[in-house]
Amino acid sequence: MSTTQANGAAREYDPIDPSEGLYGLMAEFETADQLVAAAQAAKQAGYDRMDGYSPYPVAEVADAMGFPRSEIGAIMFIGGLCGATLGFLLQYYLNGIDYPLNVGGKPFFSWPMFVPITWELLVLTASMSGLFGLLALCGLPQPYHPVFNVPQFARASRDRFFLVIEAVDPQFDPQRTREFLATLNPASIAEVPE
Amino acid sequence: MATVTETTHGPHEGNGQYPPHPEGVIGGSHDLRTLGDKIATVVTEDETPRGWWIWFALGFGLLNGLGIALLYLFYAGVGIWGINQPVAWGFAIVNFVWWIGIGHAGTLISAILLLMHQKWRTSINRFAEAMTLFAVACAGMFPLIHMGRPWLFYWLYPVPVNFGMWPQFRSPLTWDVFAVTTYFTVSLVFWYVGLIPDLAALRDVGRTRLQRTVYGIFALGWRGSAWHWRRYEKLYLCLAGLGTPLVFSVHTVVSFDFAVAIVPLWHATIFPPFFVAGAIFSGFAMVIWLAIPLRRIYKMHDFITDKHLDASAKVMLGTGMLVCYGYFCELWMAIYSHSIYEVQTSMERMFGPYGWSYWALLTCNLVIPQLLWIPRLRVNEFALFAIATFVQIGMWFERYVIVITLTRDQLPSSWGRYAPTAWDWLTLAGSFGLFLTAFTLFVRFLPMISITEMRELLPARQGGRDGHSVMENAK
Numbered sequence: 001m002s003t004t005q006a007n008g009a010a011r012e013y014d015p016i017d018p019s020e021g022l023y024g025l026m027a028e029f030e031t032a033d034q035l036v037a038a039a040q041a042a043k044q045a046g047y048d049r050m051d052g053y054s055p056y057p058v059a060e061v062a063d064a065m066g067f068p069r070s071e072i073g074a075i076m077f078i079g080g081l082c083g084a085t086l087g088f089l090l091q092y093y094l095n096g097i098d099y100p101l102n103v104g105g106k107p108f109f110s111w112p113m114f115v116p117i118t119w120e121l122l123v124l125t126a127s128m129s130g131l132f133g134l135l136a137l138c139g140l141p142q143p144y145h146p147v148f149n150v151p152q153f154a155r156a157s158r159d160r161f162f163l164v165i166e167a168v169d170p171q172f173d174p175q176r177t178r179e180f181l182a183t184l185n186p187a188s189i190a191e192v193p194e
Numbered sequence: 195m196a197t198v199t200e201t202t203h204g205p206h207e208g209n210g211q212y213p214p215h216p217e218g219v220i221g222g223s224h225d226l227r228t229l230g231d232k233i234a235t236v237v238t239e240d241e242t243p244r245g246w247w248i249w250f251a252l253g254f255g256l257l258n259g260l261g262i263a264l265l266y267l268f269y270a271g272v273g274i275w276g277i278n279q280p281v282a283w284g285f286a287i288v289n290f291v292w293w294i295g296i297g298h299a300g301t302l303i304s305a306i307l308l309l310m311h312q313k314w315r316t317s318i319n320r321f322a323e324a325m326t327l328f329a330v331a332c333a334g335m336f337p338l339i340h341m342g343r344p345w346l347f348y349w350l351y352p353v354p355v356n357f358g359m360w361p362q363f364r365s366p367l368t369w370d371v372f373a374v375t376t377y378f379t380v381s382l383v384f385w386y387v388g389l390i391p392d393l394a395a396l397r398d399v400g401r402t403r404l405q406r407t408v409y410g411i412f413a414l415g416w417r418g419s420a421w422h423w424r425r426y427e428k429l430y431l432c433l434a435g436l437g438t439p440l441v442f443s444v445h446t447v448v449s450f451d452f453a454v455a456i457v458p459l460w461h462a463t464i465f466p467p468f469f470v471a472g473a474i475f476s477g478f479a480m481v482i483w484l485a486i487p488l489r490r491i492y493k494m495h496d497f498i499t500d501k502h503l504d505a506s507a508k509v510m511l512g513t514g515m516l517v518c519y520g521y522f523c524e525l526w527m528a529i530y531s532h533s534i535y536e537v538q539t540s541m542e543r544m545f546g547p548y549g550w551s552y553w554a555l556l557t558c559n560l561v562i563p564q565l566l567w568i569p570r571l572r573v574n575e576f577a578l579f580a581i582a583t584f585v586q587i588g589m590w591f592e593r594y595v596i597v598i599t600l601t602r603d604q605l606p607s608s609w610g611r612y613a614p615t616a617w618d619w620l621t622l623a624g625s626f627g628l629f630l631t632a633f634t635l636f637v638r639f640l641p642m643i644s645i646t647e648m649r650e651l652l653p654a655r656q657g658g659r660d661g662h663s664v665m666e667n668a669k
Contacts, residue, residue: 032657055391058659070428098360126386138419138421158398175221
């Protein structure tokens, strides 16, 4: 909505950019396959900064946009490892060192008895790091985003598929990009105000 | 290069006629929009079906009973229950194990069946996960109120308190605390992550400003970006991968509460697998209990099809056989061990003062579920509901039989009897009220079936992707 905030990257590229105040151009498609084809075509045409929007996950779109693998697995692995290690050490420290507890004459470092809680804490920390990793990487919660300014976009959670080529893309030109999008046979093309 | 090849199928039109789903997991002629609207209008419309009010009133009434039972309990102490020496656990642990077992079916459906590419899980996983959450909440309540001083429950966790004591980490009861806490938290995360895209869908179709605002807040600004979906699918798959061993570990730990003790017939290595099978057995009975009224009241026959009832019944039959194998294994181990205590306790279990409960258990869990071999009964709502009821009762009796073993252990001088009081029964009924109230409110305010995953499940010509592809596409 606000036209004063031009994106930094765009300004660097072209100080008198006519796309000032424009987040990007949005093309609307009726099927997931059309969106996949459009994303592939846009990538081939040299566009780099774009995003596809769909009511359910369409893996090929992310593939086409060059996001082959998410970071979530690594985050969860590291989170789980930390949780399990700390959980194990916590039990040993509390029951073996800080307040040595003799239970049935078992050694203070009776590690097999610490396995169940270590495992539970592994699952807990891995899941929580996955959740917070997802939110952090996606920048959620994010109540405002320029794409919500386009009225048709309300159907992105319903039955329509959208491709947005962002104004920060070095190739972006309001006129040429619009012409390019028109070749993709979209249901509509809309400007996305910043 | 800038030309686009023709898509494999043209734009789909609303209310078209489509051939039936090849696997029968989705009926009607739905496309992306009609499917979403069918599920979302349950939540967004003003009208609430009469059936909902009946269930809600029943649940809320019982919940008030729970309130009274707990008030008096906190006033008078656990002496109002039938617990005594030697049966110090009584109904509290029976109900705890029963409820947490019910919860496990939700995780089985949402996680294990996902990993096994079972498409039929999609329409029932959302409400089954909600069932898990509420069942675990009911379960968690029982150990807390059994503690005598429930306001000191935080001593169970390693919280630094002024007398410098720590929990005893070698005790299965402490493992239980961590297992149940983790299980509830992870189930909640899994459920909420699955809900985020649906909340975004509700935000966009909300009828009133209030609906759009509230669902919008909880949708966190989800916009269905391809970058977000990639991470989302990976998280979903990893949570399913973690949830699968988690559900086994949780009920294994619950069984350790018994198996680590040296009471005859408790101290058995069969307990963990036997408990896990029993959990899924009773959990599927609960899924059937919920699915049948839901599809009748909300006319969800397109999404909860006969295929779902049939598959749930088969899982119930299969896990029921595993449980019965456990019963025979217990007896066999007692005889084969030549331990007089094991043999004596087995005889007491079958022919002692509480023998009737053992035979009730076998009738409900072994004999009656055999009716499910008949294909016609597996899709007959009334028959299936009735069989599921017997399974619920039978699985409750299973835990009762195990706990009642305490009345006669190794030393005849310490034998005793156990009888629940009216307060025990009221608390059990009240936990049902808690479950029903929470579940009916869930059905009213959140989509009971996953809109997003059902859209993926639609055949391609109807706008979907022919099934839940998280297994193939999560990277």
